[in-house]
Amino acid sequence: MxxxxxxxxxxxxxxxxxxxxxxxxxxxxxxxxxxxxxxxxxxxxxxxxxxxxxxxxxxxxxxxxxxxxxxxxxxxGIKLFELAQAVLQRLELRKQALPELRDLCQRTNETVHLAILDDGDVIYIDKQESQQTIRMFSAIGKRGPAHCTGVGKVLLAALPEHELDELIRRKGLPRFTEKTIVDPETLKAHLAQVRQQGYAIDDTEHEPEIRCVACPIRDHTGRVIAAVSLTIPAFRATRAQIEALAPLVREYADRISRKMGWTGESL
Missing domain, CATH: 1.10.10.10 (Winged helix-like DNA-binding domain superfamily/Winged helix DNA-binding domain)
Structure with missing residues (x-):
């Protein structure tokens, strides 16, 4: 041995x-x-x-x-250029998103996250913290599961079906709470609904005390490149209340998308 x-x-x-x-x-x-x-x-x-x-x-x-x-x-090689472009896009995304994230946080006094998808995981690349006494503890650079978070479901919903199938096969659908979706077909049906309505809800699916609503951010081609979410402790917002905030989050997500070159016509 x-x-x-x-x-x-x-x-x-x-x-x-x-x-x-x-x-x-x-x-x-x-x-x-x-x-x-x-x-x-x-x-x-x-x-x-x-x-x-x-x-x-x-x-x-x-x-x-x-x-x-x-x-x-x-x-x-050309791959270096592609990698550099990806890094620059993330830097530009954070720069363009920051004023909107701050405004949404100040307007709601709740925590706002900006996230991307990387190798099947969610990575939080920016955050504006609520000033409430009780708030969510998260960190920029932290990875999280995609299948049971609001930002993650928005990003998964934008993937081609074969990529989604491969991620599910490779990463699995681990359970975090009693509400976590762990069945692939159920998740696919749920993501179809996310695509149709234009937002995703995390109803205590990742953490039992957290609810959030997330919307997609698009680039000039209409491709989903990130997601923005509003995160609230479950005791401060019911599912109906968090869902009612979806239009507001979408408004800010669309503002960021327009800064990234999206016109709305490329959807």
Whole structure:
């Protein structure tokens, strides 16, 4: 058993070393004005040419680098541009959303969240905290389940069916409260309703003391890129009361969407 653990630790160290080396090569390639050759990268890193070649093959397979067919030099790949665009969009989203999140929070004196979907989980990328004595404790950067949160259901409802099926298969539908939807077909029917009405309700499905209403945020193409939610302790709002706030949340979500280029015509 001790020998097996030692082997696992060694394998983990080797994987981390490989990742570290590959990222080092990628950084050098990005810094070079006219790309890098295998010989140059080997000299700069102290790695054998065979190791550099193997790492570059992996980076190429993921489109992180590309080899110029004429010079054989390696250049940054288009995948880096795609990743950078995703980061910039998130930064721009937060910038454009902030005034609206603050206004909605001040108008209702309840907590407001901005969230995106990442690998099947919800990530809260911004938050405006209620000044109420009793409020929800959450954190920017925190991950949460998608199938039982308001923002998560809004984001799942926008996915193509095959992507939704894959997420359900991979992540499962764990139960958090007695109201959590744990049956795939029931969830799909529920998400169809979310798409039709344009908002989602979390009726104590993730936390027994929390209710929230969430609406989608769209980009210039009409694609759902994020969700905004209003979160209220269950003792302060019934389901009917939280549902009555949906038009208000939608108003602010649409404001943010328009700032992101959505015109309403691309739906």
């Amino acid at each position: 001790r020998q097996k653990r030692s082997g696992l630790r060694k394998d983990k160290r080797q994987r981390l070393q490989t990742i570290d080396r590959a990222l080092g090569l990628l950084e050098l390639i990005c810094q070079a004005e006219d790309g890098s050759s295998i010989t140059e990268l080997s000299r700069q890193t102290g790695l054998p040419k065979s190791t550099v070649h193997r790492l570059l093959a992996t980076l190429s397979a993921h489109r992180l680098v590309v080899q110029d067919p004429q010079t054989s030099r390696y250049l940054p």
